Amino acid sequence: MTAVDDRPTTEVGRDRRRKEDQRLITGRTRWTDNIQLPGMLHLAMVRSPFAHAKILSIGTDEAKASTGVVAVYTGADLADSQGVNINAWPITPDQVTPTHLPVPADRVAHSGEIVAVVVARTAAQARDAAELVDVDYEELPAVLDMKEALKDEVLAHPDSGTNKSAFWKLDSKEQGSGGDVDEAIAKARQDGIVIEREYRQQRLVPAFMEPRSTVVDPTGEQISIWSATQVPHILRFAIAATMGIPESKVRVIAPDVGGGFGGKLQTTPEEFATIAVARKLGKPCKYTETRSETMVSAHHGRDQWQKLTLSAEKDGTVTGLKVELLADLGAYVAIVGGGVPVLGAWMFNSIYKFPAYQFNCQTILTNKTWVDAYRGAGRPEATYAIERIMDELAAEVGVDPIAIREKNWITHDEFPFTTVAGMTYDSGNYEAATEKALELFGYEELRAEQKQRRESGDPVQLGLGVSTFTEMCGLAPSRVLGSLSYGAGGWESASIRMLATGTVEVVSGATPHGQGHETAWSQIVADRLGIPFENIEVLHGDTQTAPKGLDTYGSRSLVVGGEAIVRAADKVIEKAKPIAAHLLEASVDDLEFSAGQFTVKGTDKGIGLTDIALATFAAHNLPDGVEPSIDADATYDPVNFSFPHGTHLCAMEVDTETGATSMRKYVCVDDIGTIINPLIVEGQVHGGLVQGIAQALWEGAEYDEQGTLVSGSFVDYTLPTAADTINFVSEHTVSPSTTNTLGTKGVGEAGTIASTPAVVNAIVDAVRHLGIDDIQMPCTPERVWKAIQSAGSHQAAAPVADAQPHFGDDAPNQDPAAGSTDGAAQ
Amino acid sequence: MTRITVTVDGVSCTDEVEPRMLLVHYLREVVGKVGTVVGCDTSNCGACTVHLDGRSVKSCNVLAVQADGHEVTTIEGLATNGELHPMQAAFHENHALQCGYCTPGMIMQAVDLLKENPNPSEEEIRVGLEGNLCRCTGYHNIVKAVAAVAASSSSERSSV
Numbered sequence: 001m002t003a004v005d006d007r008p009t010t011e012v013g014r015d016r017r018r019k020e021d022q023r024l025i026t027g028r029t030r031w032t033d034n035i036q037l038p039g040m041l042h043l044a045m046v047r048s049p050f051a052h053a054k055i056l057s058i059g060t061d062e063a064k065a066s067t068g069v070v071a072v073y074t075g076a077d078l079a080d081s082q083g084v085n086i087n088a089w090p091i092t093p094d095q096v097t098p099t100h101l102p103v104p105a106d107r108v109a110h111s112g113e114i115v116a117v118v119v120a121r122t123a124a125q126a127r128d129a130a131e132l133v134d135v136d137y138e139e140l141p142a143v144l145d146m147k148e149a150l151k152d153e154v155l156a157h158p159d160s161g162t163n164k165s166a167f168w169k170l171d172s173k174e175q176g177s178g179g180d181v182d183e184a185i186a187k188a189r190q191d192g193i194v195i196e197r198e199y200r201q202q203r204l205v206p207a208f209m210e211p212r213s214t215v216v217d218p219t220g221e222q223i224s225i226w227s228a229t230q231v232p233h234i235l236r237f238a239i240a241a242t243m244g245i246p247e248s249k250v251r252v253i254a255p256d257v258g259g260g261f262g263g264k265l266q267t268t269p270e271e272f273a274t275i276a277v278a279r280k281l282g283k284p285c286k287y288t289e290t291r292s293e294t295m296v297s298a299h300h301g302r303d304q305w306q307k308l309t310l311s312a313e314k315d316g317t318v319t320g321l322k323v324e325l326l327a328d329l330g331a332y333v334a335i336v337g338g339g340v341p342v343l344g345a346w347m348f349n350s351i352y353k354f355p356a357y358q359f360n361c362q363t364i365l366t367n368k369t370w371v372d373a374y375r376g377a378g379r380p381e382a383t384y385a386i387e388r389i390m391d392e393l394a395a396e397v398g399v400d401p402i403a404i405r406e407k408n409w410i411t412h413d414e415f416p417f418t419t420v421a422g423m424t425y426d427s428g429n430y431e432a433a434t435e436k437a438l439e440l441f442g443y444e445e446l447r448a449e450q451k452q453r454r455e456s457g458d459p460v461q462l463g464l465g466v467s468t469f470t471e472m473c474g475l476a477p478s479r480v481l482g483s484l485s486y487g488a489g490g491w492e493s494a495s496i497r498m499l500a501t502g503t504v505e506v507v508s509g510a511t512p513h514g515q516g517h518e519t520a521w522s523q524i525v526a527d528r529l530g531i532p533f534e535n536i537e538v539l540h541g542d543t544q545t546a547p548k549g550l551d552t553y554g555s556r557s558l559v560v561g562g563e564a565i566v567r568a569a570d571k572v573i574e575k576a577k578p579i580a581a582h583l584l585e586a587s588v589d590d591l592e593f594s595a596g597q598f599t600v601k602g603t604d605k606g607i608g609l610t611d612i613a614l615a616t617f618a619a620h621n622l623p624d625g626v627e628p629s630i631d632a633d634a635t636y637d638p639v640n641f642s643f644p645h646g647t648h649l650c651a652m653e654v655d656t657e658t659g660a661t662s663m664r665k666y667v668c669v670d671d672i673g674t675i676i677n678p679l680i681v682e683g684q685v686h687g688g689l690v691q692g693i694a695q696a697l698w699e700g701a702e703y704d705e706q707g708t709l710v711s712g713s714f715v716d717y718t719l720p721t722a723a724d725t726i727n728f729v730s731e732h733t734v735s736p737s738t739t740n741t742l743g744t745k746g747v748g749e750a751g752t753i754a755s756t757p758a759v760v761n762a763i764v765d766a767v768r769h770l771g772i773d774d775i776q777m778p779c780t781p782e783r784v785w786k787a788i789q790s791a792g793s794h795q796a797a798a799p800v801a802d803a804q805p806h807f808g809d810d811a812p813n814q815d816p817a818a819g820s821t822d823g824a825a826q
Numbered sequence: 827m828t829r830i831t832v833t834v835d836g837v838s839c840t841d842e843v844e845p846r847m848l849l850v851h852y853l854r855e856v857v858g859k860v861g862t863v864v865g866c867d868t869s870n871c872g873a874c875t876v877h878l879d880g881r882s883v884k885s886c887n888v889l890a891v892q893a894d895g896h897e898v899t900t901i902e903g904l905a906t907n908g909e910l911h912p913m914q915a916a917f918h919e920n921h922a923l924q925c926g927y928c929t930p931g932m933i934m935q936a937v938d939l940l941k942e943n944p945n946p947s948e949e950e951i952r953v954g955l956e957g958n959l960c961r962c963t964g965y966h967n968i969v970k971a972v973a974a975v976a977a978s979s980s981s982e983r984s985s986v
Contacts, residue, residue: 021918024926025910025933027861027901034860124844124851209865209873209927209961258863258927259961291866514925514962679921683963687924690964714870714959722955722965727948751964 011523011533012742015679018519019538023256030255032213032228033288040215041070043274043287044126046116046133047296048108051142051367051707052156055106058116059134066132068125073117073277075105082276083243085269085332088234088487089339091363095166098157098365100332102269102276107140109156109331110367111707112296117273119281123288142367142707146305146328149364156331156365165329165363166338170345170421172357178420179356181311184320188311192319195310195392200776201381203303203328203701205295205717206374208513210258212298213288214271216278222251222544223279227271230260231551232511234335234488236543238267239275254541257513261691262373264513265553266299266335295712300701301374303328304341306385308348316397318408320356323348323385327363327371334372338363339486343378343472346421350386351430351470351645352408357420367707373553375691375752379471387467387757391764392773401466401761402434402443409468416738423472425643427735428671430468437647437669440729446651446665454769462664463652463766467758470645473746474559478637491637492556493548494564496525496572498630500617502610503535506568509549510561511541515748516680517557521565523676524742528569529609530596548635555644555746558676563740564636571632576612579630582623583607583615642737642745646670648754652762656770659785661697661763667729668754673737673745681747685730688751694720695752696759700778767791830894834859835903843890849883850874852890853900861902861930865959872958875931876900882938884931884957901930904937912975913937922971924962932958936972945980948973 023029060072075082085100103114116133120126143154149163156163172178188194215226223245229235232252240247257264270287278285289297304327311320327341345359376383394404410417412429419425438444443464450462475481478489493509506525508517518538526533539545552561573593580598581588584605591598599606612630615621619628651664668685675681698718702711711717736743756777763779764772771791775783827842834857841856853859853876862885865873874885877899885898904911913933916922923929932955939946939954946954951972952965960968 017918018921020926021923024923024929025901025914025917026905027859027930029861029863029926031860031863031927033863034854122855124847207961209871209925209959210863211865257925259925261961291868291871516924683921683924683967686964686966687962688964691961713868714866715868719870719959719961720965721957721959722952722969725952725965727966727969728964 011526012674012676014523014677016519016523016533016677018516018680019522020516020518031210031258032215032226032255035215035226035286037215037217037284040284040286041119041121041281042123042126043277043285044118044123044130045114045270045293046118046130046135047293048111048113048115048137050108050137050139051111051144052140053108053137054140055108055115056136056138060116062134063118063129063132066125066129068121069118069129070121071119071281072129072133075101075103075115078103078273078276079105081243081279083239083272085267085272086238086242086335087333087338089336090485091168091338091342092166095333095338096160096162096164096365097333098160102272110369111709112293112369114269114273117277119277119285144366144368144703144705144707146326146364146366149366150326156367160365163365165333165365168342168361170359172420175422177418177422178354181320181322181356181358184356185309185311185322188319192314193312193393193396195389195396197308197389197392197774199306199308199385199388201302201304201306201384202695202777203371204301204374204695204699205701206261206263206298206301207717207719208259208261208263211289211291211294212264212268212270213286214274215284215286216274217284218278218282219284222249223275224251224253225275226253226255228257228264229254230257230264230511230513230553231267232541232543233509233549233551235267235271243272243275252543254511260513261375262301262377262553263298265373270297292713295717296369296709299334299337299370299372300330301371302381303371304381306381308385308389310389310393312393316393316399316404316407318352318354321349321354323359325361327361328366328368329363330366330368330370332370334370337370337372340373340378341381344382346423346472347379347382348386349419349421350383351410351468353410354420359421368703369709375688376749377554379749380692380753380756383467383469383471383753384757387469388760391466391761395768395773402438405466405468424640425470426640426738428470428643428645429733429735430645430647432733433645433669433671434468434647436731436733437649437667440669440731441649441665441667443649459655459657461654461656461766463654463762463764465650465652465758465760465762465765467648467754467761469648469754470643471749471753472641473555473644473749474638474642475554475556476641477639488550489637490550490560491635492550492561492564493633493635494561494568495633496568496631498572498609498613500614502613503537504529504531506536506538506565507546508538508540508561508565509546510552510557511549512552512557515552515557515684516677520558520676520680521562524562524565525569528566529572531610555748558744559642559740559746560636560638562742562744563638564634566741567634567636568632571634572630575630575632576609578623578626579612579616580607583612583621638739640739642673642739644670644672644745644747644750646750646754648758650755650758650762652759652766654763654766654784656767656788659781659783659788661779661781661784663726666726668751669731669733670747670750671733671735672747672750673734674743675732675734676742676744682730684747685751686728688749689728689755690720690725692752692755693759696756696777696779698778828891830891832893833897835900845889845891847890848886849888849890849893850885853885853898859900859902862900863927863930865927870959871928872935873928873931875934875958877934877938882935901933904933911937912978916971916975920967920971920974922963922967928958928960932960932968939972940976945976
């Protein structure tokens with residue numbers, strides 16, 4: 001070998017190309033829908049077209065007689081075997097939690113709910129026959145608007161007596177982490193600044209690319225369940241807890257899973273119905289949804305009204321923040337549905353030193369699709385509102401948005417810092433991230449251009465948006481979860497198996513759906529054990545090979561699961577040490593471990609870890625009393641959350657004549673602690689950014705007055721395309737977390753959390769001089785144009801009807817719903 | 827049922843299909859080419875994109891019977907003699923995929939895009955991929971991968 005090995009000495013920090021890619025780029029994939037089993041039957045669901053209705057009768061005869069149909073089941077047929085969809089986080093002891101049956105027998109509470117299941121030899125036959133099921137409904141009044149729902153005049157669930165699910169409050173004075181917010185606001189009304197705003201977090205659809213699919217094989221001693229899920233372990237628990245099947249009889253497998261973003265952390269009616277049917281028939285069954293079914297049946301995200309009252313001194317120093325949230329849960333309290341808005345309790349105060357704080361959250365039931373975690377889960381909502389209102393404070397004080405943040409943020413020498421909400425942020429450096437971002441962005445030059453465009457009256461105005469965010473990741477210390485009445489712990493599990501021939505299996509309880517765990521975990525173990533990256537196999541997502549785990553959500557895999565792997569690796573070394581000492585005829589105390597080798601201090605005697613693995617496999621020559629295994633398990637319960645942060649800057653051009661907006665530049669500098677693989681991190685940031693930008697500009701789940709999801713397909717739900725987006729500048733500063741060995745903080749949600757307010761702040765900044773201080777999301781050209789018109793700067797402009805006479809009342813092909821799609825009332 | 831003969835990834839397949847069967851369902855359920863996937867039911871997502879006689883089509887938008895007598899290439903047939911197609915290699919090298927569900931369709935579309943326009947601008951790449959949705963990558967690295975293939979084949983051409 002003459003080539004110089006110029007690789008970095010560590011795997012951690014390398015931009016390794018992903019191990020996962022080979023099978024994904026060649027089509028050798030194991031999506032759930034790809035699975036075919038002998039004798040497998042296919043399911044189709046009959047779904048309610050009504051938002052709220054009694055089921056009077058279900059006629060199944062014609063469907064049963066259809067070609068290839070094996071059975072048709074109604075809710076009554078499945079009543080004793082279908083289990084129930086659980087809520088794992090009742091946020092208050094008196095939370096109203098309507099029973100959520102996978103297939104209800106007598107009443108549906110949102111459109112898209114399953115009322116019957118058709119089983120046939122092929123999927124096409126099942127779908128054909130589903131059309132023949134004759135359901136007689138009696139429509140009930142539906143409540144769709146959460147503010148209407150608060151009045152309890154129309155009930156989403158008549159038996160509950162109220163639409164209010166739960167009220168949850170955090171008060172800094174009551175819990176001793178800060179002052180009295182009402183006093184702070186009252187004082188500011190006298191001699192300071194009070195800003196009151198109400199922001200709308202529209203309802204979103206997670207829109208993972210792989211539709212959900214479940215295959216159930218009941219023919220073995222264990223029932224095998226493949227599902228497109230983020231949470232195979234939680235699903236196994238929920239099946240055992242509610243379906244009357246012993247947990248030991250249930251094997252759940254999440255094979256290749258095509259995206260999740262929180263949307264697949266649910267245990268779903270479709271999974272439970274498929275299991276119930278497969279058990280009844282004793283045959284393997286598959287259910288794969290259509291995209292239109294995903295849209296109405298898989299949980300949605302966000303959907304809040306956010307009322308904020310911020311008090312400050314005249315110079316812009318913040319003195320208090322009061323938050324009053326209304327959160328629409330949809331028809332049922334999903335697995336962590338009630339808890340998602342509550343996560344905002346620790347996030348609205350963000351990186352700012354509010355001396356007094358209060359968070360109030362009212363969760364509400366309506367007759368719409370259920371709502372649960374979507375990328376960021378509670379934190380994007382909070383970040384949006386605080387970052388929007390900090391801009392309003394800057395405008396009120398008359399300073400740059402950066403200056404108002406500098407005045408109020410936690411400085412780098414104040415860490416660890418316990419916030420007014422009671423969280424202790426371990427590390428961070430907001431100044432450094434901001435300074436780097438401003439420089440990469442060319443902030444001063446863009447401000448100069450903005451000034452010039454304003455002065456020249458350019459019809460295309462430029463706006464700059466700032467978002468200095470933080471988030472809490474690494475869910476979560478089990479004790480904290482217990483104190484919040486969460487139904488599970490927050491630990492994660494890992495095992496390392498040292499194979500006799502020198503390769504290594506790493507078993508992880510965290511289960512990926514695009515995050516690249518197989519690559520990143522290999523890098524961690526390669527460094528820790530001195531094993532080549534290529535010789536490490538990462539196993540996950542099957543309760544038979546990875547029996548313990550709490551799965552992947554909330555940017556927890558690396559921070560919690562990665563730490564479990566580190567600890568398992570350290571245990572391997574500890575277990576190997578006495579064997580190494582024995583084989584080297586040395587004392588344990590004289591051994592050192594480095595780069596995969598045990599060496600005797602001060603000598604050239606040594607033995608490799610893989611040699612010890614082989615010697616342990618043979619077990620011919622082990623020290624007395626030592627078991628023949630150096631494999632190790634570790635289960636890690638985090639001691640704290642982690643707190644990534646960053647500064648995101650966005651430049652938007654706004655055409656004041658048409659309302660059209662276009663993104664000119666986007667720069668982000670994120671501090672996510674130690675970076676294991678910069679390539680994967682960059683990908684996570686890019687994807688996160690576009691999801692957050694999409695909330696700001698394009699996406700919204702819109703219902704009509706009957707409770708039908710009108711943006712219920714990819715035609716109407718406007719996901720961004722390559723042509724809608726730009727290239728991003730993403731950089732980093734590094735303040736390692738102090739609460740885990742690797743110093744990692746989590747990156748999965750950062751882009752989504754930070755980008756939405758950056759974009760809207762930029763649009764508002766572009767038109768603020770016209771008298772505009774808010775535009776509701778998504779900031780479509782129509783809404784921007786309307787805001788500009790109503791702000792009064794274009795009073796002379798012609799009204800819509802005159803400008804577009806072909807939309808006159810007597811014109812043909814008029815869509816009466818066209819004017820109601822701004823979603824403001826939903 | 828209608829008898830069709832379709833060459834799929836170089837193999838001649840003769841099957842009886844319902845006239846209503848979509849090409850994508852034929853590929854997945856009859857031929858077993860499950861590398862090609864279904865992401866929507868409205869022809870928006872492009873996850874099912876394959877080549878029909880060398881040109882990209884959304885296979886949910888073609889009936890199996892329309893493919894009778896034609897040649898289909900799926901993601902599974904793109905690599906030749908164990909060598910990745912340059913577009914597959916570029917997606918790997920540029921981290922242009924995460925969950926990988928849109929990837930088969932995205933790669934097939936990207937290959938066709940460069941066939942049509944070997945030296946596209948960034949804008950032309952973005953517009954050329956407009957019919958293929960990705961929820962993971964934010965498109966940044968996909969655009970980069972396609973540009974990288976275009977750049978390397980144009981330098982190959984100029985060096986010949």
